[in-house]
Amino acid sequence: MTYRFTALVACGLDDPEMDDCLMAGVAESDDEDGFSLMFMCDVDEPDTHCLVTPDQGTAYGCVREVQLDDDMLRVTLDPESLDAIGLTDPVVEALLRAPAEDLARMREVLPRILQYGRPEARPRLIRA
Secondary structure (H helix, E strand, O other), X not given: OOEEEEEOEEEEEOOOOOOXXXXXXXXXXXXXXXXXXXXXXXXXXXOOOEEEEHHHXXXXXXXXXXXXXXOEEEEEEOXXXXXXXXXXXXXXXXXXXXXXXXXXXXXXXXXXXXXXXXXXXXXXXXXX
């Protein structure tokens, strides 16, 4: 069954002076208790993206498809990665309710992360 949550927080970080990776993500809240999805890739060495879930569940190259429209982020994952990231279903949907400025940054940075690295490891991005 698809995992659904409401994202009240969003971010897109791409300052190489501050960090050595690009990050974009959404979360239920800004504390550590809510559900979150954080997409990352290295600034320098092109390999693949990674996805981090709560409790630091991490998988590399696991995203197969991302659909991003006005108020929904839908992520389809490789079923073989589910144990590593602590999920039971390969589809996650986030209803986007974060501040518009934060969502705009996430929308700007996320496609760059998904296009990073080896061509065969890049997920499909659908924008509505």
